[in-house]
Amino acid sequence: MTTTYRPPRDNLWFVRTRHCAVFVLRELTSVFVAWSIVFLLMFADAVRGGGLQEFAALAARPWMIVINVLALAATVFHTITFLNLAPKATVVRLDGWRVPAWMIQGGNHSAWVAISLLIAYFVLRSP
Template sequence: MTTAYRPRRDYGWFLRNRNYAVFVARELTSVFVAWAIVFLMVVVDAVLNGGDPAAFAGRPWVIALNVLTLAATAFHAVTFLNLAPKATVIRLDGYRIPDWMIQGGNHSAWLLVSAVVAYFVLRSP
């Protein structure tokens, strides 16, 4: 009786190609996006129930995790917005809009929304 051939698994297949490595890194940053949502829900729950959100948010490990989360979500957002021209083809008068215009519009909208949010969060009461 013979056994079936099972090739060895290569768990580092994505490291051989930069595009694959960036893709896998972007997908892994989704974990940090999920943490940001959970953290926001914990803070909102503390505020609504009369608790002190700073008691949890001020812990050193939470601060370190949130700094890492900021970097990971920024990487996630930039790489996601850079992929938009590949998924969105816009034609104007029969001509395709260049990729840089779509990326520029996406990044400009992101900057504008971030500026508006920063204005409301950072303004003095």
């Protein structure tokens, strides 16, 4: 009777190289991105349904603040790494000239900052 060789599984294969670790970490941050969307939908429902006081009380709890700060950090990491991948997925040609990767990344990051500042302006301005 012969047995086939099966190499042992390496459950931490992704930590061996930085590229793989960042890839897996970016994919795991999707959970926090999903939480941010759920939290925003809860906020919109509270505004629409008149339960804003209860939502504010929930959002002010220390554990909720910790979760949302972690979600913000994870979402920023997810966004930066995602925007850095854009030149690999998108080839932009202008009159036969290929736009360099740094220009695509710079445009993406600039648009992200500009849109974030515009949203912050409307959210944080005095009534």
